[in-house]
Amino acid sequence: MTESHSRVAIVTGAGRGIGAAVARKLASDGFAVALLDLNEESVKQGAEDIVSAGGRAIGVALDVSNAEQVEAAVARVAEELGAPTVLVNNAGITRDNLIFKMTEQDWDSVLGVHLKGSFLMTRAAQKYMTEQRWGRIVNLSSTSALGNRGQVNYSAAKAGMQGFTKTLAIELGKFGITANAIAPGFIETDMTAATAERLGVPFEDFKAFAAKEIPVQRTGTPDDIAHTVSFLVSEGAGFVSGQVIYVAGGPKD
Template identity: 45%
Template sequence: MDLGINGRVAVVTGGARGIGAETARVLAAEGAKLVVSDIDLAAAEAVAREIQGLGGHAIAVRCDVANEAEVGQMAAAGIEAFGAIDILINNAGFNRDRYLTKMAETEWDAVMDVVLKGAFHCSRAVLPGMMERKWGRIVNIASRSVFGNPGQTNYSAAKMGLIGFTRALSLEQAKYGITVNAVAPGFVETDAMRALPTYPKLRELALAKNPVGFLGAPDDLASAITFMASERARYITGVTLYVTGGRFSS
């Protein structure tokens, strides 16, 4: 199936590893040109070189999405390299898990700043060009944790906020040919997840609650994200696609 994104330019934030890196690879395999954005420049460069080695087009840009100036520089680098930005994957994010009574304000703010403010900064940076060209795709990476996980009041709130952001922005931008959707992963077996000391227990619990009987891989998410970023999804906007193996409750 031709997804209609050959030659389009895509920015993937948090693109150096995990779901972000795999999404960059899948988008590149469909012919998109990639701006691999991450706070870890060396890791982002490794992903960009991998794409280039397979015949694709990619650059790596260091960017803290919570910093408006750095986001502006990242967007400018993508436009300078490829002429435009057509697709934005707001994937950057991380956990700072702690029960609320023990959570520091800095832990709350750090998650909110990257997940929510980051999506705000990045979307605002790329939207004028999309509006001018009357075509664009924004895909925000939410989470199954919007249904609530103990120890994740900050993360759950930020990701639920991202869903509200998605719905509102989709209504603002529909008349410009721009769709805005969210993809919400469940438990995904990334390298970062495997590195957690609690990983064996987390995996056991996730498997026990997962209706399909297996856990997701980064490619499962990358495929869904790429579809939502494609021309094939032109009549879908303002929705959240749950890629969880059927698991919703905690």
């Protein structure tokens, strides 16, 4: 099928874990991919790996919560790869603590990266999508959006991502742009490994305990999320918008 729109994707938080897996998958799907992350070394290496495999990619370092950096990064992507029509808002951090111990900085930092970062990235990228009257936005939420002890900031941010997504779907649908959210469950990443370390539990034991509570009896991997993203940004997902898909090995309320 001939496609009139450009096949250029931006993935934030692409320096490792889920973001890196998504970038690799989209590259294998034929997209030119811009890997964005605070860690310049990691995204440049990721881009080099994609190029070495025959794809097109660039790595760009930025703070997604900084409006000037976001505008400059998206403009660079458009100049070097072409107008972006796919945006995956994956960048995220954790600053876990019980609410009586949580600082304002812990709160502001987490909401700044997740919510403000996604807002700034989407605002910058959507103009290219509306011009081409085609686009795909995928936002990373989490099962923590339903509430999770010690994560009042992260839970609020991930719940906010769901409302953000649904509103984008309403506003941008007439331009041929879909917006969906993925809410991962337990995914084997550096972030979950750090949680295990903070709790003083070996990561393998942490994963084994989690798997017992998951209907499919295993924990997830970044590739599980990457495959879901691959579907949501495809031509075949054009009638799927405003949805929150829990990729958690079982049902969530």
